[in-house]
Amino acid sequence: MKPLVAPSERTREGADSRTAARILDSALELFAARGFDAVSVRDIAEHAGANPAAISYYFGAKEQLIQQAIRSVIAPLNALRLAALGEVVARNPDGRIAIDDVVRAMIEPTVRACFTGTGPERHYARIWMLSLSLRQPYIDEVMTEQTDELLQRFVAAMSKALPGRSLASVYWAYDFMIGAMLHILLDPSRNHRLKRVSSGLCDTSNPDDVISELVNFVVRGLHLARPVP
Amino acid sequence: MKPLVAPSERTREGADSRTAARILDSALELFAARGFDAVSVRDIAEHAGANPAAISYYFGAKEQLIQQAIRSVIAPLNALRLAALGEVVARNPDGRIAIDDVVRAMIEPTVRACFTGTGPERHYARIWMLSLSLRQPYIDEVMTEQTDELLQRFVAAMSKALPGRSLASVYWAYDFMIGAMLHILLDPSRNHRLKRVSSGLCDTSNPDDVISELVNFVVRGLHLARPVP
DNA sequence: GCTTGTTTAAAACAATCGTATAAAACAAAT
DNA sequence: ATTTGTTTTATACGATTGTTTTAAACAAGC
Numbered sequence A, B: 001m002k003p004l005v006a007p008s009e010r011t012r013e014g015a016d017s018r019t020a021a022r023i024l025d026s027a028l029e030l031f032a033a034r035g036f037d038a039v040s041v042r043d044i045a046e047h048a049g050a051n052p053a054a055i056s057y058y059f060g061a062k063e064q065l066i067q068q069a070i071r072s073v074i075a076p077l078n079a080l081r082l083a084a085l086g087e088v089v090a091r092n093p094d095g096r097i098a099i100d101d102v103v104r105a106m107i108e109p110t111v112r113a114c115f116t117g118t119g120p121e122r123h124y125a126r127i128w129m130l131s132l133s134l135r136q137p138y139i140d141e142v143m144t145e146q147t148d149e150l151l152q153r154f155v156a157a158m159s160k161a162l163p164g165r166s167l168a169s170v171y172w173a174y175d176f177m178i179g180a181m182l183h184i185l186l187d188p189s190r191n192h193r194l195k196r197v198s199s200g201l202c203d204t205s206n207p208d209d210v211i212s213e214l215v216n217f218v219v220r221g222l223h224l225a226r227p228v229p
Numbered sequence C: 001g002c003t004t005g006t007t008t009a010a011a012a013c014a015a016t017c018g019t020a021t022a023a024a025a026c027a028a029a030t
Numbered sequence D: 001a002t003t004t005g006t007t008t009t010a011t012a013c014g015a016t017t018g019t020t021t022t023a024a025a026c027a028a029g030c
Helices: A018-034 A041-048 A052-059 A062-091 A099-116 A120-133 A137-161 A167-185 A193-197 A207-223 B018-034 B041-048 B052-059 B062-091 B099-116 B120-133 B137-161 B167-185 B193-197 B207-223
Strands: none
Touching: A018 A041, A018 A052, A018 A062, A018 A120, A041 A052, A041 A062, A052 A062, A062 A099, A062 A120, A062 A137, A099 A120, A099 A137, A099 A167, A099 A207, A120 A137, A120 A167, A120 B120, A137 A167, A137 B193, A167 A207, A167 B167, A167 B193, A167 B207, A193 B137, A193 B167, A207 B167, A207 B207, B018 B041, B018 B052, B018 B062, B018 B120, B041 B052, B041 B062, B052 B062, B062 B099, B062 B120, B062 B137, B099 B120, B099 B137, B099 B167, B099 B207, B120 B137, B120 B167, B137 B167, B167 B207
């Protein structure tokens, strides 16, 4: 691959070299800890053992590096989620799917990725919440591009599993589910605050516990949702 | 008040002048939109119609301004929440309180503050989620100082309203509730994404709808929580 | 009017920011 | 061995960062 001349087109679409991979991984590590703006390209380059100019060479401007970082976190996770959902649907060819299974198809891959993931998706919780809390067009662009379809697919499945409930309830519940999941997933990197204040009653370092508590809570909230008017 | 000489002690504890108030309000406005690090002290000073040096004069270093900004958002909101909780308890002197009322004492003041608040607390959702997603000691310090007691008070009340349920379930549910609430409160400033993708089924610009959907969801998730073993 | 103590303003500090340029190092192919 | 295309480095640019310094404006008391 050759570096393009015009600055705006200088991004390497592949970014497949070893150096580029190290840069992206270092960027994620530092972004997840301190946020996008508090991390300089020099910090990233140093952490990756590379030259600052290598970042523009492979990714272009910093904004594009951030976009790529967000994408690299969310894309593989969405693939896992959709695969899990597809499996649930395939398992019940008659169309009668259980709401528990649908909810779990969203929650289990996500929680496991954050706890035991080895790729970029292990930074999902922090990177995503960070992106959520900034209101910048170039970030919104990536977020919308990566989640709108996923949302529709899951809402459709949830609604199918709960034919008596209003579609609006399902949309609301989907949003609540994502919010609750994100929030609890941040607990480990906040020194297990919930575990501490609950005197150890809530083991937020055990992915199985987190998954089962989340699924139970969401399914209950959904199952008794207001029926169609 | 006089400016102290030592830089580390230069913060004015009161910060009661008109200029200081304008600075704090401008800081909140800009922080909420772009995050702490993407906003410079010059941006804040310009937005407030003040001199950059006035910021160090009244607040000291930028980190202290950020801490003060977070505090100014969360402190009045916590007062509202505790007042609402106190009212619920006072209304039922025999100790039999309804879980709906307790949950609502958390959710209603928070949602209303974000929708129709006029003070610093109107920036709660963005500032808090921003603080959550950064892992910096000086931010953690403020967050812990401002929420640990509140959490214990609410969990105690929720547990009292649901004597049959395990305390652990209540702690989990409290965390889920906060997460779901924060996430949905960010929807309006994300161009009402949920409203859009749900074809208008979820009116995320109506505080009453948000409150009732949230309360219903959380109470359902809680009410059927696993009983004490 | 002069003297306090307090608040604002202008200007400058060193440090760091994102990015660009140009040259060096490298690999593969002829 | 030399050319060719790609990757990496060293270095420099102008702009902006947080903060300090110094002085000017201001209000209140006597």
